[in-house]
Amino acid sequence: MEHIDFALVNWSRAQFALTAMVHWLFVPLTLGLAFILAFMETMYYKTRDPEWKTITKFWMKLFGINFAIGVATGIILEFEFGTNWSNYSWFVGDIFGAPLAIEGIMAFFLESTFIAVMFFGWNKVSPRFHLIATWLTAVGANLSALWILVANAWMQNPQGMRFNPDTARNEMVNFWDVLLSETAANKFIHTTTSGFVLASVFVIGISAWFLLKKRHQLLARRSMIVAGTFGVIASVILIGSGDTSSRELSRIQPMKFAAMEAHLDGGSDVPLIAIGVLGPNTSQPITPDTQEDMIFKIEVPALLSLMTHGDRTTYIPGIKDLLYGNKAQGVMPAVEKIKLGYEAQQTLRAYKDAQQAGDTLQALQLRSRFEDPAWMQSTFKYFGYGAYYDENPEVLKQNITRLVPNISMTFYAFHIMVGLGFWFLMLFALVLWFIYRQQIDRTRWLLWAAVWTIPLAYLASESGWVVAEVGRQPWVIQDLMSTMTAVSHIDTTSVMITFWLFAITFAALVTAEIRIMLKQIKNGPNDGGH
C-alpha cells in the first residue's frame, strides 16, 4: 500500500462528494415536483379551472429554476468517473458504462425534449399534448434516476458479471441480474420516493408560508392537498423500502450495517438505538480491545435483531467480529480475506508475466483458475482486499483497521435520516387532517413547522446518501475494488485546484439559485406568468 497517495485519494473523494452532494440538492425536488406538476395539470385538464393552470405554472417556474442547476452538476459526475476514477472506469466500465449510456439514450432525451414543450408549448401545442409532455417529463426524470441507481446498486452489490484475466476487468454476463437485482430495486424505490417526499415537503412548506402571509390562499390549500396526499403515499413506501433495504444490507454489506448502529460487538437480541451520542472510542482505529462507547442512548430492546431477521435470537456481527473474526459464528477475519485477495491479485500478475514470457503452459494453467467457480468463490471474491496486504505483520494489522468506514458520520447520518423520515409522514398526516377539518389557516404552529421542515427534508435526503456512500467505504465496488486503487494517476495539486474551482462555482450558483427561488416565491404566481 506504500504506493498509494492518500492525499490524492482524499482530494478525489472530496471532489466527487462535493459534486454529488450539490447535485443531490436539486435532483430530489425534480423527481417529485415533476409528478406534482403532472397531477396539477391533470386537474386543470379535467376541470378547465384557470386557477389550476395558475397553480401548475407557479410550481413549474420553481421547477425550471431548480432543474437547470441539477443538469449543470449532473454532467460533472458523469465525466468524473473517467477523469478522477480512471482505474475504476476500466475495471468495471464494461458493466457500469451501460446504464450511463442507456440513461442518456432512454431518459435524458425524454426529459429534456418534453421539458421544452412544458415551458414553451402552452400556446403552441394542444392542451392534451402539453399534458402528455408534462407526464413524460416526470417519467423521464425518474427513468434517469433509475439507470444511475442501477449503476450505484451494482457497485454496492456486484453481480451478473465475470472477471476476465485477459482484459483485467469484470465483464457483464447477465444484464437482467444487473438491472433487476434486489439492491437496485430497493435503491430505486427508496431514492425516488425520498424525492417525492422532499418535493411534497417543499410544496407544503411554501404553501404554508402563503397561508401565514394570507396570500394566494386557494393556491396554497389546493397545493397542500395534492402534495399532502402524494407525500403520505410516498412516505409509507419510503419507510417500507427503508426497512427492506436495511434487511438486505445486513447480508450484503454487514460492515456498513454495523457502522450505521455503531455496533461493535456482535450478538443476538441486539437492540435498535433510537437516539444516541457516540463516545470518542468510535473515532479511533478499532482494535480487538476497543470498547463500546456511547455517551447517551435510548434503545428499543431486540428490535435490530427482530427487524433484520424477524427473530430476536439471530446473531448480528459487530464491527470487531467483521475485522477480527468470530469462529463460533462463522465470521471470517479480515486478515484471511486480505491474504486470499492478495493471492488472487498475485495469480493475475503471474498470469500476465507468464504470457509476457511466452510460457503458454504456465499461462493456461493460471488462467484456468479464473474459470474455476470454486476458486472464484473462495479466493477471487476477496480480490479487492489484496490491496491491504503487507508482508510486515505490524503494517498488516494497521491496514485491517482501514476496512472500517467513518462510524460517527454513518451513525449520525443514518439516525437523522430515519428520525426525519417519520416526522415527514406525521407532518403530511397532520396537514391533511387540518385541511379536512378546515382549520389549517388557523393552525399557525403547524404552518410554521411546515415552513421549517423544508431545510430538514434536504438534510434527511443528503444524509441518506452519506449513509450509502460513506458507509460502504473503503470500497468503490464491494470487496472487489477499494477506493484508493480506483483513482486516476494525476497530481494531487491538479485535483486540489479543480476541487476549489468547483467549490467556488457551486457556492456562487447555489447562492444565486436560492436567491432567485426565494424572490420568485415572494412574488407568487402573479409575476411574469411563465
Added chain:
Amino acid sequence: MFETLSHLTLQQYWWFLISLLGGLLVFLMFVQGGQTLFFTLSKTRDERTMLINALGRKWEFTFTTLVTFGGAFFASFPLFYSTSFGGAYWVWMIILFAFVVQAVSYEFRSRPNNLLGGRTYEVFLFINGLIGTLFIGTAVATFFTGSPFIVTDMNHSKWQAATHGLELALNVHNLTLGLTVFFLARTLGLLYFINSIDSHELIDRCRRHLWYNAVPFVVLFLTFVTWLMLREGFAVHPTTKEVTMEAFKYFNNLLAMPVVLVVFLGGVLAVLYGIGTGLLSRKTSGIWYAGVGTVLTVVALFLIAGLNHTSFYPSTVDLQSSLTIENASSSHFTLTAMSYVSLFIPVVLGYIWITWRSINRNKIDSKEIHSDDVHVY
C-alpha cells in the same frame, strides 16, 4: 439478433454510433456558436432577448447529446474513457466548466435577484460558446495526432505529460480543428437565427456576419483536411495488431471505404450549399443543408479515424499502447445488450423532430418575448 454478430462487427457498429453522436453533437453546437454572437448581432435589448431565446429552446439538446456521447463512449469503449478522461484531465475539466456555467445561464439570466447580474450570465454563455467548441475540436483532433500515454498490461493508463492534456491545445494541428469547429458553430448559429427569428434587420445583420464566419471556417476546414490527407496515420496490422505509422493513412482510408468517401464529399457539399443559400439568397433553409452536411462530414471523419485497421486514440510515446476499436471496447455481451438499446435511437430522433417542429412552428418575434404565456429567458 445482435448476439450472432461477431465482436468486431459490434465494435464497428458502435464506432459508427459514436461517430453519429459526434456528428449530431457538432451540428447542435450551433447553440454554442450562436452564444458567441449575440453581443455582436444585437443592437437593442429586445434583439438580444430574441437571440438568446431562440437558442434557449435548443440548448438542452446539445447538452444532452454531449452527456449521451460521453455515456455511450464509456459503455462501448471504456478504455478510451479511462485513458483520455483520466489522462487529459485539464482538457476535459475545462470543457466541463464551460458546460456547467452554460446550464444555469439561460434560466438565471433574466430572473430578478440572480446574484451575478444578467450580463454575467450572458458572458457565461459566450465563454461556453468559445471554450466548448474550441476544446472539443481540439480534443477530437487528437484522434489523428495522438496523445502521450501508456497503457499497462493490466490496462491501467498513465499520462506521460505533467500538463495533463494542456499540451494538446498547443499543437497547431489540434488547434486548427478547434478553430474550425468554432467558426463552423458560429456559421451554423447564424443559419439557425436566420431560420427561426422573424426580424428583418436582425436577419440582414446575420447574413452579413455569415461572410465573416463562413469564410474563415472554409479556409480552416480545408487547411485541416489537406493536412489530414497528407499526414501519416496510425495503422493497425490486421493479424498481429501491431501499430505502425503509415503514409497517407487517412487518405487511404477514404479510398478503401468508398461509401465513407461519398458521405464525406456529400457532407462537405451540403455544408457549402447551406452556407451559399444563407449568403446569396433570401431562403431560410440553409441550416438544414448545413446541419445534415455537418453530421455527414463529422461521421466520415470519425469513421476514417477508427475503421479500416486504424487506431482511433493513438499514443505518441508508445505506439503499442494505442487504442483501437478492438482493444478498447466492451465485451461482446455488453455491446450486444447496448445494441438493443440503440434501437431506441430512431424513436428518440422521432420525438425530437415532432417537438422541434411544434415549438418552432412560429418564428420568434418581439411580440412573443413580451408575451405572458411563454417561458422567456
